[in-house]
Amino acid sequence: MPASRDFTAAASAERPLLVGIDVGGTSIKLGLVDSRGETLAYQAIPTHAETGAADAADRMGQAVRALYAEAGVAASDVARAGLATPGPLDIATGMLLHPGNLPHWHNTPIRDLVSNACGLPVRFANDANAAAYGEFWRGAGREVRSMVMFTLGTGVGGGIVIDDVLLEGCHGCGGELGHIIIDCHDDAPNNSLDILGTLEGYCGSYGVTGRAEAALARGDASSLRKRTGDGEELTPLMIAEEAEAGDQLALDVVLDTAKYLAIGIVTAVHTIDPESVVIGGAMTFGGAGHPLGERFLDRIRSEAKSRMFEALRDKVSIDFATLGSDAGYLGAAGLARRDAP
Amino acid sequence: MPASRDFTAAASAERPLLVGIDVGGTSIKLGLVDSRGETLAYQAIPTHAETGAADAADRMGQAVRALYAEAGVAASDVARAGLATPGPLDIATGMLLHPGNLPHWHNTPIRDLVSNACGLPVRFANDANAAAYGEFWRGAGREVRSMVMFTLGTGVGGGIVIDDVLLEGCHGCGGELGHIIIDCHDDAPNNSLDILGTLEGYCGSYGVTGRAEAALARGDASSLRKRTGDGEELTPLMIAEEAEAGDQLALDVVLDTAKYLAIGIVTAVHTIDPESVVIGGAMTFGGAGHPLGERFLDRIRSEAKSRMFEALRDKVSIDFATLGSDAGYLGAAGLARRDAP
Numbered sequence: 001m002p003a004s005r006d007f008t009a010a011a012s013a014e015r016p017l018l019v020g021i022d023v024g025g026t027s028i029k030l031g032l033v034d035s036r037g038e039t040l041a042y043q044a045i046p047t048h049a050e051t052g053a054a055d056a057a058d059r060m061g062q063a064v065r066a067l068y069a070e071a072g073v074a075a076s077d078v079a080r081a082g083l084a085t086p087g088p089l090d091i092a093t094g095m096l097l098h099p100g101n102l103p104h105w106h107n108t109p110i111r112d113l114v115s116n117a118c119g120l121p122v123r124f125a126n127d128a129n130a131a132a133y134g135e136f137w138r139g140a141g142r143e144v145r146s147m148v149m150f151t152l153g154t155g156v157g158g159g160i161v162i163d164d165v166l167l168e169g170c171h172g173c174g175g176e177l178g179h180i181i182i183d184c185h186d187d188a189p190n191n192s193l194d195i196l197g198t199l200e201g202y203c204g205s206y207g208v209t210g211r212a213e214a215a216l217a218r219g220d221a222s223s224l225r226k227r228t229g230d231g232e233e234l235t236p237l238m239i240a241e242e243a244e245a246g247d248q249l250a251l252d253v254v255l256d257t258a259k260y261l262a263i264g265i266v267t268a269v270h271t272i273d274p275e276s277v278v279i280g281g282a283m284t285f286g287g288a289g290h291p292l293g294e295r296f297l298d299r300i301r302s303e304a305k306s307r308m309f310e311a312l313r314d315k316v317s318i319d320f321a322t323l324g325s326d327a328g329y330l331g332a333a334g335l336a337r338r339d340a341p
Numbered sequence: 342m343p344a345s346r347d348f349t350a351a352a353s354a355e356r357p358l359l360v361g362i363d364v365g366g367t368s369i370k371l372g373l374v375d376s377r378g379e380t381l382a383y384q385a386i387p388t389h390a391e392t393g394a395a396d397a398a399d400r401m402g403q404a405v406r407a408l409y410a411e412a413g414v415a416a417s418d419v420a421r422a423g424l425a426t427p428g429p430l431d432i433a434t435g436m437l438l439h440p441g442n443l444p445h446w447h448n449t450p451i452r453d454l455v456s457n458a459c460g461l462p463v464r465f466a467n468d469a470n471a472a473a474y475g476e477f478w479r480g481a482g483r484e485v486r487s488m489v490m491f492t493l494g495t496g497v498g499g500g501i502v503i504d505d506v507l508l509e510g511c512h513g514c515g516g517e518l519g520h521i522i523i524d525c526h527d528d529a530p531n532n533s534l535d536i537l538g539t540l541e542g543y544c545g546s547y548g549v550t551g552r553a554e555a556a557l558a559r560g561d562a563s564s565l566r567k568r569t570g571d572g573e574e575l576t577p578l579m580i581a582e583e584a585e586a587g588d589q590l591a592l593d594v595v596l597d598t599a600k601y602l603a604i605g606i607v608t609a610v611h612t613i614d615p616e617s618v619v620i621g622g623a624m625t626f627g628g629a630g631h632p633l634g635e636r637f638l639d640r641i642r643s644e645a646k647s648r649m650f651e652a653l654r655d656k657v658s659i660d661f662a663t664l665g666s667d668a669g670y671l672g673a674a675g676l677a678r679r680d681a682p
Binding site for chain 2: 097146158167169173175181193259263267268271272312
């Protein structure tokens, strides 16, 4: 959220108003949003995950009241809140189960804690699903009927929206596109959940660095060797930097990541047949407008089209997300506007 | 359709009545069905694909009128027909595009031909999708909210039903689960559409026989060698017979097919998160109640559960379809009951 962003004035906002909350391992983003998705006020607060969920919920309540004050709106103008958290979670009971990046919050009734602290009914959703809904409502997918989103970061998340309905599944596991299997062989890389051959195992940050490490271990020439030899940790950012500086091994790792993601995209397209595929998250090698990011996207498109039904090649768009880290709170608010808790 | 099947009497049928038509490369199945999915009358006629779509549509119209006469119902009691055909097809325009098993019917306005011949508005659908809807409405999925179906045969088809809505996609390619990619390697087997590493390339009949041929070519011992040496064509049925007779290579081919299908199932489950997965089609190695079929299903279940989110392992059922070749016409009729053309 850029500090310079123009907020919508309360007088021109479309009622009812909504609160969107996106909980991450490091920070919690909160926005006061109108029914068209215009933001009236925004705050990010530290998660301080180690102090527990109840404390964080209290601070969310304080932040929400600060948003009302900042925008000059009454609590009675606000209808509902949307709350996005990392999974796994149980939507029906509002429970956070055992998210890897919130170890102190396991088995917490997070929805009700936040609802009480904010004085609002809360629509609860998985963070990747909320981000997908945000992009569908206000971002890269705003002109389409249906959209599949992949979120690249430490893990790989996903979200599916069909005709304005988020596909959450019977048990809250719909759209878990990081855990589709793209390699059926027994020697496929493992992922964080001990599942062999998943998209995340290839395109999550550890999959990407793991391929670079394997190539270095084979003795391939690379400028990455000097940096890791100097004691730096091998990261996707380092790989991006060396790829930009002309290192072939690093560039191959980036373009192979594009190929594996494209294979996951084809699977999603042949399952969902959406109008649009959107790629977001922190690990897009610079993303839109950046030379390496655009090269990454071009490779994704060409690899996906080479494996896609001919009839779909010119019909399914593949683009970067446009909302950045705003997608989660906007999507949470957007879900809250449509769904009673 | 067993000849001995008890048909529902017209007097006890729930109006409006529907016609379901399932067009295959060899035969066309037609049923007169009531609004609960009970069949009043049924016929199968030869496709005679080589005489063209217009001729077949005329014969469908005659068969439909024969069904009315057999059941003793008036044409005015019948509201709509559902028509299922092999894809690819264009649902919006009612066009059959270029199905591999109906070469003389390419680029035919099949929906309107059948509508005119039968005197009914026609709901047009892909045959695998219609079969999935049939199983959801009347078969293995009748107790669940959402279901993913895999159809094993020469090719691998699929269908997805969520909350009683068939997922057909933006361009009629939703649920094409044979064309999800389970092998991201460049040496993966190819499929009928020249896509590398698809589920169909592993679990379609040519994928199954291809793995057996490769093992025989490596010199592995097998009773299959004698039969193929005697000039018999290697088929999935032959593999099933030799597996039952105790041949290890043949059994391994069957159980590997189960593993690859399980990998595709996990991908679909982590995407859709359904209540139930249903496996149908002709190539289920005997299917329910048959020792090899049950062993095939047990292996599918164990391989899928070993790769599935822990939270889903006991929640997502995996079972054989129950309607056999009735699924298509029943599903077509079921879709027609809900959708105006």
